[in-house]
Amino acid sequence: MILTGEQIEKSVTNGEIIIEPFDKNQLGPNSYDFKLGDKCLIYKNAELDSAKDNEVIEMPIPADGLLLDPSKIYLINTFETMGSNTFVPIIRGRSSIGRLGIFIDITADLIDLGSINRWTLQLHSVMPVKVYKGMLIGQVTFWAAKGEKVFYNGKYKNHESPVKSFSHKDFKNISQ
Amino acid sequence: MILTGPEIEYSLKWGEITIEPFNKEQINPNSYNFCLLPTILQVTLNENNESTYETIELKEEGYVLMPHILYLAATREIIGTNNYAMTLLGKSSLGRLGLFLNATADLGHFGSVSQWTLELSVVQPLRIYPHMEIGQIAFWTQQGHYKGYQGKYLKDLGPKPSKEDFTNYDSNR
Numbered sequence: 001m002i003l004t005g006e007q008i009e010k011s012v013t014n015g016e017i018i019i020e021p022f023d024k025n026q027l028g029p030n031s032y033d034f035k036l037g038d039k040c041l042i043y044k045n046a047e048l049d050s051a052k053d054n055e056v057i058e059m060p061i062p063a064d065g066l067l068l069d070p071s072k073i074y075l076i077n078t079f080e081t082m083g084s085n086t087f088v089p090i091i092r093g094r095s096s097i098g099r100l101g102i103f104i105d106i107t108a109d110l111i112d113l114g115s116i117n118r119w120t121l122q123l124h125s126v127m128p129v130k131v132y133k134g135m136l137i138g139q140v141t142f143w144a145a146k147g148e149k150v151f152y153n154g155k156y157k158n159h160e161s162p163v164k165s166f167s168h169k170d171f172k173n174i175s176q
Numbered sequence: 177m178i179l180t181g182p183e184i185e186y187s188l189k190w191g192e193i194t195i196e197p198f199n200k201e202q203i204n205p206n207s208y209n210f211c212l213l214p215t216i217l218q219v220t221l222n223e224n225n226e227s228t229y230e231t232i233e234l235k236e237e238g239y240v241l242m243p244h245i246l247y248l249a250a251t252r253e254i255i256g257t258n259n260y261a262m263t264l265l266g267k268s269s270l271g272r273l274g275l276f277l278n279a280t281a282d283l284g285h286f287g288s289v290s291q292w293t294l295e296l297s298v299v300q301p302l303r304i305y306p307h308m309e310i311g312q313i314a315f316w317t318q319q320g321h322y323k324g325y326q327g328k329y330l331k332d333l334g335p336k337p338s339k340e341d342f343t344n345y346d347s348n349r
Contacts, residue, residue, distance in 0.1 A: 001177060047240065047301040048273050050308065071243065073274040073299050088178050088206050106299070107278060108271030110263075110314060112205040113180070122271045124299050145206060146317055147183020152205050156268065165272035170309055 003087060003142040004030050016086040017142060018116050031139040033094060037077035037118060038133040039161050040066065051171050056164045065130035068102070074123040075162040079134060083116030085151060087142035091119070094139055101126030104138040111140075114151025120162045179260065179315040181205050192259040193315060194289050197252075207312040209267065211252040213291060214306035217335050219246040229337055234306040241275070241304060247296040248335040252307060256289030260315040264292060267312055274299030277311040284313070287325035290332040 003011065005027040011017040019032060026033040044055040056075070059066075068074060083089065089111040093104040106122040121138065123131065131137070155166045179187065181203040187193040195208060202209040214234040222228050229248070232239060241247055255262070262284030266277035279295040294311065296304075304310070328339045 043300065047303070049238070049303040050270065050273060050275075051238065051303070051305055054273065071300065073272070075272060106271035106274055107266035107276050107282070107311075108268040110207060110265050110312065112207075114205060120268070120272065122268075122274070124274065144177045145180050146177040147180035147186065149180050150182060150205050163272075165269045167267075167269040167273060170269060171305075 001144045002030050003144075005032070008032055008142060011084070011087065011142070017084045018082060019140075020081045022080075026136065028139060031141045033136045033139050034082065035079035036061075036121070036131060036133055036135050036137040037079045037162070039077055041075040041162050041164055042072055043164075046071075050165075050167045053168050054165065061131075061133045065132045067128055067130050068123060068125040070125050070127060072124075073106070075164060076121050076123055077118040077160070077162045078121060078138075079118070081116065081118050081160070082140060083111065083114070084142060085114055085116075085149065086145070088113055088145050090141050090143060091121075091138050092141070094136060097137055100129050102129060102131070102137075112152035112154070113145065113149055114153070115157070117158055118160050120156070120159070177317045178206050179317070181207070184208055184315060187257075187259070187315070193257040194254060196254045202309065204312065207265075207314045209309045209312050210255065210292075211307050212294075212304065212310040213250040213252045213334060215250070215334055216296070217248040217337065219248060219337070227337065234304070236306070238303040238305040241296060241298045241302050243298055243300065245297065246279075248337060249294040249296050249310070250291040250332075250335040251294065251311070252291070254289060254291055254333075255313060256287070257315065258287055261286050261318050263314045263316065264294070265312050265314070267309065270310065273302055275302055275304070285325040285327060285329055286318075286322065288327070288330045288332075290329065291334060293329070293332060293336050
């Protein structure tokens, strides 16, 4: 089951959901609109390797906007610290953002229980388009979970800035 | 409701979910990581505007996926259930590298037990490797009567091209 906006607010009040800072005006009928943070990473090289540590460059988001180049991935944090030990969050772009051809995640919309921090968005645009820090960029929905709960304890835990891919750390696990 | 990791494992033991082969280390708090079958198909259009498929076997040194090309891949695992709805998604580690796992078709065919076909595309060139963990699957409880999936991709093994038949398609209907 998906939570209604009213239930999201109640769960923020009773501590089952963390949204910090929380602004009631950003509640939708069954989601919460979150803002784009202020730190951005891009990869130094055009060609990436999922088994290697790919170097990134930190770039500022200018006050007059960051022009997204369709040939690049931009890792930008959410402004809010969000997460829950009770409900499973799923993120998506706002419809106004989708209408501009902006992806806020690259088929990685499901957040683990216990992953409570500023999330790293994977921005990518179909056409060149400008984004601004602090703009309402995406929405988060919360879903009831069935079964015993274990919490995220992975490689991206507790980060407050955008984090590059640690994909290479998964390669020790491959059994062929 | 979405199943937690322990609930996925529990359902597996009870035979409500099939994941073959299964590795406990690939369980997440609310999903399961699946691996990449080493055979992928590169989709291109021929001069008659028909889709053609070139088979690529991934070797140990990997293979660089290029932007603006669609690749059909498949899960190494045979995955399915008659009890839950399924959604497929990428991993955040690979999303951060610009790898799309599917093209907005993330809802599994409920009732089919198969190696799921994945629609891979990349933003920047990206080297991928055979058998790597490529995506995740989540399981959802359902409401209402169901009869399961009887469609054209029921027991697929390996990546399968679109089987949509447009030969009798009436564009005026």
